[in-house]
Amino acid sequence: MSNARIEYDPSVVEAKWRARWQVLRTNEPDLDHAPRPFYNLMMFPYPSAEGLHVGNLFAFTGADVFGRFKRMQGWNVFEPIGFDAFGIHSENFALRMGMHPAELIPRNIANFTRQLSGMGGMFAWDHSLSTTDPRYYKWTQWIFLQLFQRGLAYKKKGAVNWCPTDKTVLANEQVIAGACERCGSMVELRVLEQWYFRITDYAERLLRNLDDPAKMDWSASTVLAQKNWIGRSEGAEIRFRVAGRDDITIPVYTTRPDTLFGATFLVLAPEHPSVDSITSSSARASVEGYRAEVSTRDLVSRKVGDKEKSGVFVGAHVVNPATGREIPVWIADYVLMDYGTGAIMAVPGHDERDFIFAARFGLPIVRVVANEHETADTPIEVAYVDLEHGRMVNSGVFDGMVPVDAKRSITQWLEAQDHGAGSVQYRLYDWCISRQRYWGPPIPIIYCDQCGPVPVPEDQLPVLLPPIEDFRPDDSGVSPLARHAAWYHAPCPRCGGPGRRETDVSDTFLDSAWYFLRYPSTDFDDRPFDADRTRRWLPVPSYIGGNEHAVLHLLYARFITMVLHDAGLLPFEEPFRRFRAHGLIIKDGAKMSKSKGNVVNPDDYIVRWGADTLRTYLMFLGPYQEGGDFRDAGISGPRRFLDRIWELVSAAMDPDCRDAEIHRDVLIKWHQTKERVTADLESLHYNTAIAALMGLVNALREQNCSEHGVVSELVQMTAPFAPHFAEECWGRLGHAASVFDSAWPAHDDALTVSDDVTIVVQVNGKVRGNLIVARSADEAVVRRMAQQEDGVRRHLAGKTIRRTVYVPGRLVNFVVH
RNA sequence: GCUCGGGUGGCGAAAUGGGCAGACGCAGGGGACUUAAAAUCCCCGGGGGGAAACCCCAUGCGGGUUCAAAUCCCGCCCCGAGCACCA
Structure with missing residues (x-):
């Protein structure tokens, strides 16, 4: 058979399947009719100019593995991705490069899109979004109005940190020992009028729901952080x-x-x-x-x-x-x-x-x-x-x-x-949402001398961010938008008299406080989220993200959801049923960051090893919820693992391997692996799931087994980690459809326990021998056999047994004095 | 200072309703194949003693409970993350 000798070439396999998924719309579920909807959410990225590093990829891959697993369990998985592209980061970077953020962001998004699809994510690209898109921020402004109309948005004077050199407001974390983190000049305190959301009105509910298992099943560390924050x-x-x-x-x-x-x-x-x-x-x-x-x-x-x-x-x-x-x-x-x-x-x-x-x-x-x-x-x-x-x-x-x-x-x-x-x-404070900056959605308010602050009517949204050249903040403490006269002056929506627009933009955390509501409904421009779609797909059954957002983002998203629920716009008050925090990737003993100079770009690894190998390596290097240490050398192990599966598949293509006899040891190992991998994927213990798969590969090789059914299921279980690779193997094994449309392997409980067990024999708690007996052997027989073990006999010689501890299937311990 | 994680071979890590510590993998050593190398395959591998059979020690440190402790209890040390004068 000639194709048995085909070598595994990741670049060919990955390009082929990425193209095929796109043509066949494999990752675009039917949002209106899916019978078993499963919304697999992960935190959307801020599209930086540097691109994704392997730390980001670790987070996305782990969430994607879960989505692919759920899909193979028969769910219709919706796995969207988008871009959190407004905010001070983009603006500062644009200032430094002497560019306009409106030019910079599309470039960064294009690069992120290339990287995210290159990693083999199961993304529903048709429903991608960017918070900077007027079609999106129109509804961010609409949300502001919902709060304003309900008395939950108000203005008051608030103290802010002001950097006199950069002429900008700084967040508390940008002030280091009283100085601006960027230019080092001493920060001043200024009192400015700011918009706030009354999140404190919701403090008790936000706290109480954390302990309600019907509404929330979250990582304990995240729950605790929220409780402390609410205080x-x-x-x-x-x-x-x-x-x-x-x-x-x-x-x-x-x-x-x-x-x-x-x-x-x-x-x-x-x-x-x-x-x-x-x-x-x-x-x-x-x-x-x-x-x-x-x-x-x-x-x-x-x-x-x-x-x-x-x-x-x-x-x-x-x-x-x-x-x-x-x-x-x-x-x-x-x-x-x-x-x-x-x-x-x-x-x-x-x-x-x-x-x-x-x-x-x-x-x-x-x-x-x-x-x-x-x-x-x-x-x-x-x-x-x-x-x-x-x-x-x-x-x-x-x-x-x-x-x-x-x-x-x-x-x-x-x-x-x-x-x-x-x-x-x-301890919780009201949420200050105004920013005296340029790169954000303008707050939709017009000030009128007659009517006071008047909300911009819904049919006049969005209030477009004007494309001004000089968006640099100045010494006035007033947003750059105030210098744009044509935009600044606007008639009062109520009386038609002369009015002035609010020149502050809203906090990026408001953009990200509702993006998960938008994904299923990106094709509608007349409503922020469609009622039927929302009912079908939300609340989100699985949300995975970093614990750096344990309080702010996750609390704000819960708050906005609660407000919209109270307004009768959502049928649930908690948006995320299950939340799990992933760990961080460490390199050279430190968290990956540009300032530490230890950022690893995944592109080179994908070229050299393939995305599937990189994914498998990232999921193998440590417990997903704790993170791990990235070392170059380690990646060859997962690649060898895939190569060996490739070889097993090549062998299994031989017709003689269909319904071949399976050695009893392999049979047991096979079913144990299915049980183990299924449980490990469900609980996000990816590293041990991969270890179990490696164990099965080792057992098949030792027994020289490449039975078609066993190898097929091995490929299926590898699919969440190495999706392109698994598709190719699945096809080579003669299966017609996508491996992701196949049913997840089921195990037989009766075949997960071996017939024989090893009994450890101890004397005074120290191991002195062991024996293999039938699982069904009775205690008296085991005791007798145990006493006759060589090493045991030696240690019992001349002593009296005072007590015998017998743990069925495990050990016998003779206590002597 | 407070809160939460975490300390296990050369390295990443497994194993916690107590029961063979180190699964799985990396790096390393030895061997096979090769003219040679790479790749691949096989074997070894916590420390100490011993020719060997074996024996002793070992999961950050010190105590304790138990027939038996990485796992439970008490007291410390170190690392990481978050919060930080919240009355």
Whole structure:
């Protein structure tokens, strides 16, 4: 047979099947009639100029393997891909290259498309999208309007980091030690009007659903990150009366109302609105000086801990409602205006930060909790913060209680006395969505002197981003769009009078907060997502992505989905049923990044080894959900593995290999492998699935077996990892249709257990021999045989067996003294 | 500082309702084939001792529970990621 000698040439095989998939529309499911829809989602990339590196490919391949597996299990898999191409990254890169992002992005997308189809992804290209396409961002703007109409979008002043050299707003992570990460100049704090989304209204629901298995099955690490980010805490809001004033009380939020008797001063954020009215005339100069000093500091250094505490006395006192004593009021920048009420009761005895502050400024420290070795008068050396242990002291009628109980009792007492009430707070902030930049979707609002901010009517969307040449941000803090007069001036949609467009664009996280809703409906221009399509394909049964998006992207997507659900536009409130975080590829001990100079470009590997070999190698080098170490040398193993399957296929093409007899050992190994690989693919344990397939290949070679049915199923199980290769092998074996339209191999439980088992024989827990017995052998026989093993007999000689431990099918352990 | 991961051969890693530690693979050594090399195929391979049969030690470190611990418990050390004055 002549074609048995054909060598495996990946470049030929891969080009052939990529072309065939495209012609046959193999990867384009019927979105309207698919009987078993399965939406296989992965995080879409930002199309950088550098192209995909193998770290990106690792992520996409793992998701693609899962989609291909599901398809072979009979699902109609929809696996779309798109491009998250708006944002500061593209804009900054374009600025650096002296290009316009509108020119740059299509080029990058073309390169990404080439790479993504080259890796053999099962992508439904007909439904690809780019967030920069007006056909897409029209609906991003529409989503903004949905929130605006429901009162969930609002404007307020917010502090931002401002780089005076780059003349731009910086995100907190772009500020390193108070300096701009790009130019190194010191960052200033500016207060600008910003658009916000009221995500905090949804904090409780966003938190609660995380624990609802009917709605969400997510990686534990991701759930935890979201819980921490939402940061729910329970405590009380307590009102403090200002001494000598009837018109003003100051509410504080505390998680430790039980320590109220130990509150020896109050601290307000420097920006707190009551500061002006309570500051005494003698303190005014120092208060003003302190506030001015604080306001020049950037947001990051303001928030970073482990620095000297600073603050000033405002010259006023409040009354502690528990003790009736007057306590001083200070302002200090360790209290943040945007958490709780912007004011705290300081309990230096039982809070580390208050303790440091009190020690620095000589403020009194009172103990209100004591453990069993301490009394009410034991001086406090370090803040005692344990809520579970110890007893209340110096706390009037609450003395003797455990702090957790006192927390409840004192809250009740406060409510009864009308001094406050139990309260729940969240660490989560409202989502600031405005960006004073160019490369994003304009926020669809027109300001009118008569009507105020007016939403752009839906039928006038999209508000196109004008193609201006000078999109460089300037010193004004106003978006570059404001300089484009023809665009900036627009009539008020309500009264027709002169109006001005909102010049901020929206955050890229808004683009990516709904892209999964758009994919199935990219062919409709009159609606963002079609109701029938959405009902058929969503919520997403499998979403795979990086944990770097554990909080922001995934939380925002959940929030937007919830809002659209409440608006009656979606039949579900959680968009992703199952989410799994993949790991990271490490190279030379570090995460792959351009700044580290350890980026590996997959193109060279695909040319040298083939995409199928690279895919298999990436999935083999470590557990998918943990990542692994990329080393050049390792890739030859997976290639040898494919070569050996190719040889088995060549042999199996011989008619004599049909229905040939299968050695019992091979038969068992075959069924064990099917069971193992199926379970491993389901749980994303790709590295061990490949190891099992290698084991089957080794067994077939040892037994000289290339039975047609076994080799066919081996090829099927290899298909998710090496799709082009498997198609070619499948064809060579004489199967007509695509391997991806074949049914996933089933195993026979009865054939997954071997007839014989190896029993380990131990004496005092140390292995001294082993024996092979029939699985069905009974205990007495096994014990007797075990005692007669040479090594065992030697170690039992002259000793008395005190006890025998027998684990069926596993071991016998003789305990002697 | 807090939270979450993770420390197993020369290397990537397997094995956790406790039960032969190192499956599978890379690199390495030896052999076959070849005039030779590459490719391919076969064999070896944690450390120590021993001629060998065998014996001892070994899953970051120190304790503990158990007939039996990589796996469970207590106390440390190191690495990675995230959060970071959230009252």
